[in-house]
Structure formats: structure tokens, C-alpha cells
Amino acid sequence: MLSTLFDGLSLGAIYALIALGYTMVYGIAKMLNFAHGDIIMVGAYTILTTLTMNGHPIIGVVAAVLVCTVAGIVIEKVAYKPLRGASPLAVLITAIGVSYFLQSVAQLIFGSKSQAVQLASFGTVKIANAEINIGTLITLVVGAVIMIALTLFVKYTRTGRAMQAVSEDRGAAQLMGVNVNKIIMITFAIGSALAAAAGVFYLLQIPAVSPTLGSMPGIKAFAAAVIGGIGSIPGAMLGGVVLGVVEKFALSVPALAPYATAIEFALLILILLVRPIGILGKKRREKV
Amino acid sequence: MKTFKKVVAAAMSLALIGSCFAGCGAKNAKSGAAGEYTANNTEYFIGSTGPLTGDAASYGISVNNGAMLAVEEINAAGGLNGVKFKFEMKDDKATAQDATTGYNSLYEAGMQISLGSVTTDSCDSFATSAVEDNLFYITPSASAAKVIDGRDNGFRVCFGDPDQGTLAADYIVETYKNAGVIYNTSDSYSMGVYEAFKAEMGVKGATFTEATFDAENNKDFSTQIATLKDCDVIFLPMYYTEGSLICKAATAKGCKADLIGTDGFDGIADLIDSKTVSNKVKYITPFDAESKNETVSKFVESYKAKYGKTPDQFAADGYDAIYAIYNAMKAAGVNDVTIAPSDLCETVKASITASDFSLTGATGTMTWDATGACHKELQFKDVL
Amino acid sequence: MNYFKNIKNAFKFKNCINYIIVGAMLIISLVMSSMGELPRSSADLLAQMGYSILLAVSLNLVVGFLGELSLGHAGFMCVGAYIGCYFANSLYEVIDSKLLVLIISMLIGGSVAAVFGLIIGLPALRLKGDYLAIVTLAFGEIVRTIFKNQPAFGAALGLSTKRFGSDLYIVALIVVLISLFLIQNIIRSKHGRAITAIRDNEIAAKAMGINITYYKLFVFVFAAFFAGVAGVIFGSKVTPVTYSFFSFNYSIEILVMVVLGGMGNITGSIISAVFITYLNFQLQDKLPGELAALKYLVYAIILILVVIYNNAPKLAALREKLSISNAISSKKKSKNPAAQHDDKNRWDVVPTKIPMDEIVSTDLKQEKAYTPDKPEKGGTE
Structure with missing residues (x-):
């Protein structure tokens, strides 16, 4: 039981990190970046390449964060910026296009087969008669640290407050001298860096990489962001953790295990029906 | 204006439809009676589908490699009564609908006998079409029981699940x-x-x-x-x-x-x-690449020489499947390169299930019974 | 008076064009088949085009006409395929005629899918935009997972269905014609106008007395019905029917067909469905091995470029310049400027959608110059 809880929390941390990227981009740039999940895959392949070139895992992690950040910024500039002001549907479809683009490029370069990535091997530690893998603990701790850091950043730094301003009222923020383009670029950069971190933790748990690595976690993290209330940073964290724990507990019950994904999505629908803006979402008034 | 746009649209779509028929009509493509597609064959055409892309790609590629190796060896030794063999595997991404599409193009290109498909769902789909045309298939790796159950033109090289x-x-x-x-x-x-x-x-x-x-x-x-x-x-x-x-x-x-x-x-x-x-x-x-058995080590050597890596069990199965077909055709004395798939099927079926027919290949010594199941020895192989 | 005018209108070229395209496909293939020139792969391809058209057009109803993004369309198809074909398997033992079994199972599959459309439509009433997208996506995954684990439907091995045979394309294309008839009549009636009114400005539509609940549910149920029918056609062509086909990726492929064809444009959906199906077929044949990924790469690039070209606000000037329609209308204008105002059909080319925050912060936008109310733009320039 305890072991499942820890697994759930650590998976939740991974989903939360990805969901944070989704929610920040949605809140600030007002768009759904469907390609976000595939940034994880980009990070994972960077690590694979570093390891194949006999680099140290830490270098791999740093490289992954850098590559993902750059990728995020480039994607924003090339695919999303021209569509600012266009209908949300168009942006969503472009995002889907970008996602496929990333997946096919990865397949062309690395092949479609799953490849093993041994980032680090950790032993286990006994906590109250459950064997907990140290990698899981690291994910939890570092993930929590990153999330706390992000919250502090958004609340107390100048850039962070500028991000909040843009998300509330872009026009007014512009009037107050905020460089909206730069803020959006920074948002994408941070989101992608978080995705890279999520990728690293993912590899610690599941040491394999393939072009479709980011697809399912991306969708689930999106669901997590929506559950928590899209546009809200604490909401994304809450949604991620909830989804991760639910998934692991569903998997640990043999009768429910095949339906784990269905249960997660059913939970999403249920929460949306009861509270359409998500648990911690902010109500938006629609004016005529 | 809107009408003009629609005229352009209609013209484009008709052109598109026309082109897809044009491409299809060009071959010796007459739908209907069997044997009409094979009338122009100059080689015996063995077809199959398998995942050459996607998550299961390594299986399809292995089978393809093994089968091609076997075909090359047979052709180098003169083929069957001087007539060579041709083998082609269409990519089905391990899905049922692509297997059917692949089957159709192969059949219309003159396929006479086949290795079925590599993965189970695809093979089930392939087999449904094969039963309609009475095309013989011997799958190297699709191991689910239903693939050959109740289908007397279906055989397999691998073990059943x-x-x-x-x-x-x-x-x-x-x-x-x-x-x-x-x-x-x-x-x-x-x-x-x-x-x-x-x-x-x-x-x-x-x-x-x-x-x-x-x-x-x-x-x-x-x-x-x-x-x-x-x-x-x-x-x-x-x-x-x-x-x-x-x-x-x-x-x-x-x-x-x-x-x-x-x-x-x-x-x-x-x-x-x-x-x-x-x-x-x-x-x-059934397959151990490090075995000292003569047939196995010869196969491993040739495979390494041609592809630069050690063959896996799928490659060995593909290799054996081709040899099974070749030996069965040889034992039956097949001599007509334009033979229709249905006739070839009956001939090979009788030959491969004959009580004195057996094949010693890379995956052991095998015999077949009328249900299509393959009998050979199983062993455990240690990895770690 | 109006009655006869309506009938005369119905036969005008611009209203008939969809029937002409599909009818031509059907007639040409029938002719070729009777001459013995229609190979099995073409018959298969035509059946595939048939159900792709059904899917694209039905999704267009939801996305293009109602304006709601549905990412779970493959889920409706899944329901229709499994349940319709399950009944077909039992019906084949009782009824002799293949065609009758197919028709009955299409109706069953479509109806069950329509029920699911109702189930999905209910959350749609409470949710907006992106939230609805994720709910439809979740629905698609849930449906797929449930069927994946039912032994009665074959579980992982899939449902074994009876192939209809190489005449399936005839039935498929006729079904498409019938569906087009139903869909186009709805679209061109006051119901269709109500639906597009909801898309353009929901609150205004409500204020005008349009029953939002009724129409939203109606569209979902209607679209789901046709997706279910498409699923049964698919199940009669491919066996076994496995859960893995109805993935989120397939929902996206259908969405691509709709977007490429133009949202709200039925002719466009038909053409892009045919085109993409054909393209897939050719690429699958011609691209060996790992190069198959090239196909998705090209897809993705085309998608991105087309969407950016069609929607980027900054490219509006470029679009005006390159637009075929403007080139033609500028010629027409020089002949009779006054005629523009009488052309009843012009109004639906004009985007009437007025996003709220454009109105609110219009003065604060730096990129766009102040533009007057949209409806005038198309009529007087």
C-alpha cells in the first residue's frame, strides 16, 4: 500500500511537471500546446545520444534541459507566433502538426524501435516494511523542490509578476510596459525545461525511449492540468498528483488494472461535470 | 465565384479519382478467375506482410532478412528446376487493415504462395483473404491458435501459443x-x-x-x-x-x-x-544462435556475413519457412511457373503433410500435420 | 411559389456538386467493374474512401458547423464497428441476404453510436472549447479501453467479422450519397442556420430564442450516427476489428481531413477525405521501411503550413492577394457592382464571428488597425 502510494506520488510528480508546462502556456499565451508531451521525448533522446557518446549522465541531463528549452522557443517562434490572434482551433491543429513533426523526425533519426537508456541504477530502501526505490524518492524530492521554486518565481520576481499580468489581461499588461513577446517566449522556455526534467524522472522509472514516448504522458498530463484547473499553477500540481496516485492505485487492484486509463479519464469527465473549470480554476465571466 | 471554386474542386477530385483507376488498370489486372494474375510470372512469387515500421518493426525486418537469405541461397543453387524464386514483404505496421491492403497488392502482382503475416492480428486478416483465394500460407511467427484453426491452407513454423x-x-x-x-x-x-x-x-x-x-x-x-x-x-x-x-x-x-x-x-x-x-x-x-548444430551454425554464419548481426528467432523462422515451401514444392515435383495459387496450394498441402516429409532447419527438425501445426523440440535458453 | 423555387434551387450546380462528385466515383467504378477492369485493391480503396468521407463530413458537422472541437470521433466509430458487427455476426446465421444484414447492422451500429453521442453531448452543454476537446478525447480512450477488455468482443484479439466482399464499395458510396442528402438538407434549413448561429455567437443566439441545448445535442447525436455507420462499413471490410485502430491518432487524421478541406465546407471535406485516403494508400505502397515516417513528416508540415497560411492574421494581406475568389469577384464587380448586394450567398463567406476580447480591447491592439464591423467587409469592397 505504502509502496503504491510512493509510486503514485512520484508518477504524480512527473505528470505535474508536464502539466505545469501546459497550464502556464495556456494561461499566458492562451493556447494549448499539444506538442508539449513530445518535448519530453526530445529530452529523452538527447540523454540517449549523450550516453551513447559516453558522456556522463549529469551532462546528459543538462544537455536535455538545454535542448528542450531551445526546442520550445523555436517551436513557439515558428509555429505559434504567426497564429497569435487566430482562432484557438487553428492553433490547436498546428500544435498537433508540430507534435507529429517531432515524432516523425525522431523516428527518421533514431528508428521506431524502443531503445534502452540506463541513466542510473538505484537500490531500494526500506520504509515501514515497504521496499521503495531510491529513484522514486529522488523524483519526489527534486520534483517538489522544482515546483516550490517555480511558485516562488512566479509570485515574487519581476518576470513572474509580469507573467501573471499577461495571463490576466494582455492588453493592460502591454500598456504597463510589459514586453508580451518576451514573456511568452520565457513561458515556453520554462515549460520546456520542466518537460525535460519530467523526461529525466520518467527515464529513471522506465529506462526506455521511443518516438512515441511523450504521447500518452502528454495527454494524461493535459488531463491533469484540466482537472486541477487550467491556467492555475497550483492546480496543475494538484491535478498531476491526483492523476498519478489514482493511476497507481487502479493498477494495483487486479480487477481494475486493465481499466486504469479508462478510470483516469472517467475521473476527468466526472470532475469536469461537477466543476467545469477544474478544482482550482478561476471563473471567467463572459460578457456580451 | 463560389460556383467557380466548386467547379475547380469537382474537376480536381475527378482527376484524382481517375488517376487512381489509371494506375490500377495498367497491370494485368482483371478481377475474377484465379490464375489470371500469375499468367505472366517468370519466377515463383512468395509474398508476405510484416511490420517493417512501428514498435514491432524488428520482427518484420528479421523475418524479411531470414527469408531473403533463404531465397538467395535457393536461387544461387539454381532454384526449382531452373526457375528462380521471388520474395516480397509488404509493410503492414502489425495492423489488420494494412495486411489486407498488402495482400491485395501482392495477389494482384502475381503472388502464388505466401508466408502469411508476421504478427497475429495481421495474419488473421491475411488468412481470411487467403482462405477466399485458397492461397497457401505458412507463417513464421504468428502463433495464436486461431490463425490456423479451421483453415486447411494455413500452416506455421513457430510454436502455437x-x-x-x-x-x-x-x-x-x-x-x-x-x-x-x-x-x-x-x-x-x-x-x-x-x-x-x-x-x-x-x-x-x-x-x-x-x-x-x-x-x-x-x-x-x-x-x-x-x-x-x-x-x-x-x-x-x-x-x-x-x-x-x-x-x-x-x-x-x-x-x-x-x-x-x-x-x-x-x-x-x-x-x-x-x-x-x-x-x-x-x-x-527453438532457436539458439550459439548452438553447435551444423545447420544452425551455417545459417548464423551466412546471416552474419550478409547483415552484420546475429540472427534472432524470427529470422530463423523466416529462413525455415522459405525452405519448407521450397522442399515441399520440390518433393511434389512442381514444374509450372505460372501455376495458379489455388492449384499450388493443394499440391504443397499434400506434400508438406506427407508422413515422410520433414525439414531440418535453423529451428530444429520439423514435421507438419493436417491442422497446420508444426512439431519440433522446445528448449530453454539462459540469458542471465 | 417558394416551394417550386426551392426545388429549382436544389438542382442548381452549386447545390448538387457533392452528389456529382460521389456519384461520379460510383458510376465510373461500376462501369469499370462491369468491364472487369476493377482490381480488388481499387474496390477496397473505394470502400475506404467511402467511410472516410462519412467520417470527415460528420466531424465537419461538429467542428465546422457547430464550432466545437471533438477529438474523440474515432470513439463513435469504434462503438458502431464493434456493436454493429457483433450483431451482424449473429444476423448472418438467421438472414441469408448479405446486403440486408449489412443494412440492419449499419442501422444498429449507427443508433448505438448516436446514443453515445448523446452521452457526450451532455457534458458539451456545460463545457467550452478546450475543455470539451479534452472530454471528447477522454471519451474516445475510455470507449477503446472498455472494448479492449471485453472477452465477448474478442478482447485483445479483436472481433472477428465477416467480410462483405469486394462489392462493399457500392454499398458504401450509396450510403454516402444518402448521408449527404440528409446532412445537406439539415444544413441548408433553418436548423442549419441555428447551428451556425450558435457557433458564431452563442449568447446572441440564445437571446434570439434558439434552443441551444436541443441543437448541440442534435449535432452530436447526428454526427455520432454517421460515424457509427462508417464504423460498420469498416468492420465489414477489415477483420479482425481491433481496438488499436480507433486510437487518438485516427481521430486526429479525421480532423486533418476536415481542416484541410475547410471547416464548414462539405465539398472540401469530401475532396480532402478522398485525397488523404488515396495519399495514404500510395505512400504505404511506395515508401519502404523506415522511410514511412517521411509520410507523417510531410503530413505534419503540410498541416502546419496550411493552417498558418489560412489563419495567421499577419498573412491576411497575402491571402487577399492570392485568393482565387477575389480575383474572380473583382472581374464580376466591374460588370455590376450593385449585384453584390443581391447575392444571398455572399453572407456566409464573411466571418461573422466576433471574439469578445477583440471588441473589448480593440483600441489596445498594436498590430491591427481599427476595422469597422465585420459584415460590411465582404459586401462593399
């Missing part, structure tokens, strides 16, 4: 006390072997713990390992990709059980080593 499940159950009951099994509910191969395992365990009166996963959505096995933490052996009927992840997860979680896989585990040696996995790992297979 039930055989492996039964063998594993017998071995486990003899050797271990506390058995567990993890299987993949989203994969017909895994389910097929599991069902047979469960049945045989029931027959032997033994109990076991089980855990499931769905490979599509979950690649993390810590929960499953936790459920089976008290077992001293875990049976893993699945493919090597997930198998390798489970082996690593078992070590990571401190589970000490022996891990036994089935023939899908072939290829796992590339993904695990003693640093990442501390458990004992072995699997059921």
Missing part, C-alpha cells in the same frame, strides 16, 4: 513452489500463452498469483512487481521490450524471483545485462 504455455506450466510446477505470472492484456500473443498456462496449471492443481499490464498505456511495472514480491518464479509471456523493463524493475525493487519468458523474449539480450538485472532470466525457444 498453447504449446509454450503448457510447457512453461509443467516446468514451473516441477521446479518451483510459488509461481507468479505477469501478462499483457493488450496483446493477443501474451493472452494466448497465458490462457494455456492457466489451463495447464489448473490441470496440475497448482495455484499462482497474477498481475496484468496494458503495454499501450503503462510501461512502469513497480506495482506488478510489488504484487508478486513473494514469488520465487515469475512467468512472463510477452515480447522482449516489456520483458526487459520488467526484469529491470524486478531488480530495482529487490525482487529475487527467477524470470522465465517465452519465444517473444528473443532479442532481450541486447537490452539487459548483469549490471542492470540481477535475477536469473531464461526463455523458451
Whole structure:
């Protein structure tokens, strides 16, 4: 039981990190970046390449964060910026296009087969008669640290407050001298860096990489962001953790295990029906 | 204006439709009676479909490599009565609908006999069409029972899923006390072997713990390992990709059980080593690349020379399937390169099920019975 | 008076064009088949085009006409395929005629899918935009997972269905014609106008007395019905029917067909469905091995470029310049400027959608110059 809880929390941390990227981009740039999940895959392949070139895992992690950040910024500039002001549907479809683009490029370069990535091997530690893998603990701790850091950043730094301003009222923020383009670029950069971190933790748990690595976690993290209330940073964290724990507990019950994904999505629908803006979402008034 | 746009649209679409018919009409394409597609054949055409892309790509590529190697050897030795063979595998991405599309293009290109498909769903789809046309198929690797069940033109080189499940159950009951099994509910191969395992365990009166996963959505096995933490052996009927992840997860979680896989585990040696996995790992297979047997080592040598890597079991199965067809055709004295698929099917069927027919190939010595099942020896191979 | 005018209108070219395209496909293939020139692969391809058209057009109803993004269309198809074909398997033992079994199972599959459309439509009433997208996506995954685990439907091995045979394309294309008839009549009636009114400005539509609940549910149920029928056609062509086909990726492929064809444009959906199906077929044949990924790469690039070209606000000037329609209308204008105002059909080319925050912060936008109310733009320039 305890072991499942820890697994759930650590998976939740991974989903939360990805969901944070989704929610920040949605809140600030007002768009759904469907390609976000595939940034994880980009990070994972960077690590694979570093390891194949006999680099140290830490270098791999740093490289992954850098590559993902750059990728995020480039994607924003090339695919999303021209569509600012266009209908949300168009942006969503472009995002889907970008996602496929990333997946096919990865397949062309690395092949479609799953490849093993041994980032680090950790032993286990006994906590109250459950064997907990140290990698899981690291994910939890570092993930929590990153999330706390992000919250502090958004609340107390100048850039962070500028991000909040843009998300509330872009026009007014512009009037107050905020460089909206730069803020959006920074948002994408941070989101992608978080995705890279999520990728690293993912590899610690599941040491394999393939072009479709980011697809399912991306969708689930999106669901997590929506559950928590899209546009809200604490909401994304809450949604991620909830989804991760639910998934692991569903998997640990043999009768429910095949339906784990269905249960997660059913939970999403249920929460949306009861509270359409998500648990911690902010109500938006629609004016005529 | 709007009308003009619509005229342009209509013209474009008609042109498009026209072009797709144009391409199709060009071949010797008359729908209908059998044998009309093969009238222009200059070589015996063996067709098949398999996953050349996607997650299962390594299986399709292996079968393709093995089969091509066999065809080259046969052609180099003069073919059948001087007539050469041609082999082609169409990519079906391990899906049923692409297998049918592949079947159709192969059939219209003059396919006379086939290796079916590599994966189970595709082979089921391929077989449905093959039954309609009475085309002979011998699949190297599609092991689910339903692939050849009730289809008298269907044969296979590999073991059926039930055989492996039964063998594993017998071995486990003899050797271990506390058995567990993890299987993949989203994969017909895994389910097929599991069902047979469960049945045989029931027959032997033994109990076991089980855990499931769905490979599509979950690649993390810590929960499953936790459920089976008290077992001293875990049976893993699945493919090597997930198998390798489970082996690593078992070590990571401190589970000490022996891990036994089935023939899908072939290829796992590339993904695990003693640093990442501390458990004992072995699997059921008819093919051992390190065997000292003459036929096997000759095959391994030629394969390495041509492709630069050690062949896996799928390659060996593909190799043997081609030789099975060749030997059966030779024994039956087939002499007409334009022979219709249906006629060839009857001939080869009779030949391959004859009581004196057997093939010694890379996967052992095999004989076939009228149900299409292949009889050969099973063995365990240690990985770690 | 109006009655006869309506009938006369119905036969005008611009209203008939969809029937002409599909009818031509059907007639040409029938002719070729009777001459013995229609190979099995073409018959297969035509059947595939048939159900792709059904899917694209039905999704267009939801996305293009109602304006709601549905990412779970493959889920409706899944329901229709499994349940319709399950009944077909039982019906084949009782009824002799293949065609009758197919028709009955299409109706069953479509109806069950329509029920699911109702189930999905209910959350749609409470949710907006992106939230609805994720709910439809979740629905698609849930449906797929449930069927994946039912032994009655074959579980992982899939449902074994009876092939209808190489005449399937005839039935498929006729079904498409019938569906087009139903869909176009709805679209061109006051119901269709109500639906597009909801898309353009929901609150205004409500204020005008349009029953939002009724129409939203109606569209979902209607679209789901046709997706279910498409699923049964698919199941009669491909066996076994496996859960893995109805993935989120397939929902996206259908969405691509709709977007490429133009949202709200039925002719466009038909053409892009045919085109993409054909393209897939050719690429699958011609691209060996790992190069198959090239196909998705090209797809993705085309998608991105087309969407950016069609929607980027900054490219509006470029679009005006390159637009075929403007080139033609500028010629027409020089002949009779006054005629523009009488052309009743011009108004639906004009985007009437007025996003709220454009109105609110219009003065604060730096990129766009102040533009007057949109409806005038198309009529007087």
C-alpha cells in the first residue's frame, strides 16, 4: 500500500511537471500546446545520444534541459507566433502538426524501435516494511523542490509578476510596459525545461525511449492540468498528483488494472461535470 | 465565384479519382478467375506482410532478412528446376487493415504462395483473404491458435501459443513452489500463452498469483512487481521490450524471483545485462544462435556475413519457412511457373503433410500435420 | 411559389456538386467493374474512401458547423464497428441476404453510436472549447479501453467479422450519397442556420430564442450516427476489428481531413477525405521501411503550413492577394457592382464571428488597425 502510494506520488510528480508546462502556456499565451508531451521525448533522446557518446549522465541531463528549452522557443517562434490572434482551433491543429513533426523526425533519426537508456541504477530502501526505490524518492524530492521554486518565481520576481499580468489581461499588461513577446517566449522556455526534467524522472522509472514516448504522458498530463484547473499553477500540481496516485492505485487492484486509463479519464469527465473549470480554476465571466 | 471554386474542386477530385483507376488498370489486372494474375510470372512469387515500421518493426525486418537469405541461397543453387524464386514483404505496421491492403497488392502482382503475416492480428486478416483465394500460407511467427484453426491452407513454423504455455506450466510446477505470472492484456500473443498456462496449471492443481499490464498505456511495472514480491518464479509471456523493463524493475525493487519468458523474449539480450538485472532470466525457444548444430551454425554464419548481426528467432523462422515451401514444392515435383495459387496450394498441402516429409532447419527438425501445426523440440535458453 | 423555387434551387450546380462528385466515383467504378477492369485493391480503396468521407463530413458537422472541437470521433466509430458487427455476426446465421444484414447492422451500429453521442453531448452543454476537446478525447480512450477488455468482443484479439466482399464499395458510396442528402438538407434549413448561429455567437443566439441545448445535442447525436455507420462499413471490410485502430491518432487524421478541406465546407471535406485516403494508400505502397515516417513528416508540415497560411492574421494581406475568389469577384464587380448586394450567398463567406476580447480591447491592439464591423467587409469592397 505504502509502496503504491510512493509510486503514485512520484508518477504524480512527473505528470505535474508536464502539466505545469501546459497550464502556464495556456494561461499566458492562451493556447494549448499539444506538442508539449513530445518535448519530453526530445529530452529523452538527447540523454540517449549523450550516453551513447559516453558522456556522463549529469551532462546528459543538462544537455536535455538545454535542448528542450531551445526546442520550445523555436517551436513557439515558428509555429505559434504567426497564429497569435487566430482562432484557438487553428492553433490547436498546428500544435498537433508540430507534435507529429517531432515524432516523425525522431523516428527518421533514431528508428521506431524502443531503445534502452540506463541513466542510473538505484537500490531500494526500506520504509515501514515497504521496499521503495531510491529513484522514486529522488523524483519526489527534486520534483517538489522544482515546483516550490517555480511558485516562488512566479509570485515574487519581476518576470513572474509580469507573467501573471499577461495571463490576466494582455492588453493592460502591454500598456504597463510589459514586453508580451518576451514573456511568452520565457513561458515556453520554462515549460520546456520542466518537460525535460519530467523526461529525466520518467527515464529513471522506465529506462526506455521511443518516438512515441511523450504521447500518452502528454495527454494524461493535459488531463491533469484540466482537472486541477487550467491556467492555475497550483492546480496543475494538484491535478498531476491526483492523476498519478489514482493511476497507481487502479493498477494495483487486479480487477481494475486493465481499466486504469479508462478510470483516469472517467475521473476527468466526472470532475469536469461537477466543476467545469477544474478544482482550482478561476471563473471567467463572459460578457456580451 | 463560389460556383467557380466548386467547379475547380469537382474537376480536381475527378482527376484524382481517375488517376487512381489509371494506375490500377495498367497491370494485368482483371478481377475474377484465379490464375489470371500469375499468367505472366517468370519466377515463383512468395509474398508476405510484416511490420517493417512501428514498435514491432524488428520482427518484420528479421523475418524479411531470414527469408531473403533463404531465397538467395535457393536461387544461387539454381532454384526449382531452373526457375528462380521471388520474395516480397509488404509493410503492414502489425495492423489488420494494412495486411489486407498488402495482400491485395501482392495477389494482384502475381503472388502464388505466401508466408502469411508476421504478427497475429495481421495474419488473421491475411488468412481470411487467403482462405477466399485458397492461397497457401505458412507463417513464421504468428502463433495464436486461431490463425490456423479451421483453415486447411494455413500452416506455421513457430510454436502455437498453447504449446509454450503448457510447457512453461509443467516446468514451473516441477521446479518451483510459488509461481507468479505477469501478462499483457493488450496483446493477443501474451493472452494466448497465458490462457494455456492457466489451463495447464489448473490441470496440475497448482495455484499462482497474477498481475496484468496494458503495454499501450503503462510501461512502469513497480506495482506488478510489488504484487508478486513473494514469488520465487515469475512467468512472463510477452515480447522482449516489456520483458526487459520488467526484469529491470524486478531488480530495482529487490525482487529475487527467477524470470522465465517465452519465444517473444528473443532479442532481450541486447537490452539487459548483469549490471542492470540481477535475477536469473531464461526463455523458451527453438532457436539458439550459439548452438553447435551444423545447420544452425551455417545459417548464423551466412546471416552474419550478409547483415552484420546475429540472427534472432524470427529470422530463423523466416529462413525455415522459405525452405519448407521450397522442399515441399520440390518433393511434389512442381514444374509450372505460372501455376495458379489455388492449384499450388493443394499440391504443397499434400506434400508438406506427407508422413515422410520433414525439414531440418535453423529451428530444429520439423514435421507438419493436417491442422497446420508444426512439431519440433522446445528448449530453454539462459540469458542471465 | 417558394416551394417550386426551392426545388429549382436544389438542382442548381452549386447545390448538387457533392452528389456529382460521389456519384461520379460510383458510376465510373461500376462501369469499370462491369468491364472487369476493377482490381480488388481499387474496390477496397473505394470502400475506404467511402467511410472516410462519412467520417470527415460528420466531424465537419461538429467542428465546422457547430464550432466545437471533438477529438474523440474515432470513439463513435469504434462503438458502431464493434456493436454493429457483433450483431451482424449473429444476423448472418438467421438472414441469408448479405446486403440486408449489412443494412440492419449499419442501422444498429449507427443508433448505438448516436446514443453515445448523446452521452457526450451532455457534458458539451456545460463545457467550452478546450475543455470539451479534452472530454471528447477522454471519451474516445475510455470507449477503446472498455472494448479492449471485453472477452465477448474478442478482447485483445479483436472481433472477428465477416467480410462483405469486394462489392462493399457500392454499398458504401450509396450510403454516402444518402448521408449527404440528409446532412445537406439539415444544413441548408433553418436548423442549419441555428447551428451556425450558435457557433458564431452563442449568447446572441440564445437571446434570439434558439434552443441551444436541443441543437448541440442534435449535432452530436447526428454526427455520432454517421460515424457509427462508417464504423460498420469498416468492420465489414477489415477483420479482425481491433481496438488499436480507433486510437487518438485516427481521430486526429479525421480532423486533418476536415481542416484541410475547410471547416464548414462539405465539398472540401469530401475532396480532402478522398485525397488523404488515396495519399495514404500510395505512400504505404511506395515508401519502404523506415522511410514511412517521411509520410507523417510531410503530413505534419503540410498541416502546419496550411493552417498558418489560412489563419495567421499577419498573412491576411497575402491571402487577399492570392485568393482565387477575389480575383474572380473583382472581374464580376466591374460588370455590376450593385449585384453584390443581391447575392444571398455572399453572407456566409464573411466571418461573422466576433471574439469578445477583440471588441473589448480593440483600441489596445498594436498590430491591427481599427476595422469597422465585420459584415460590411465582404459586401462593399
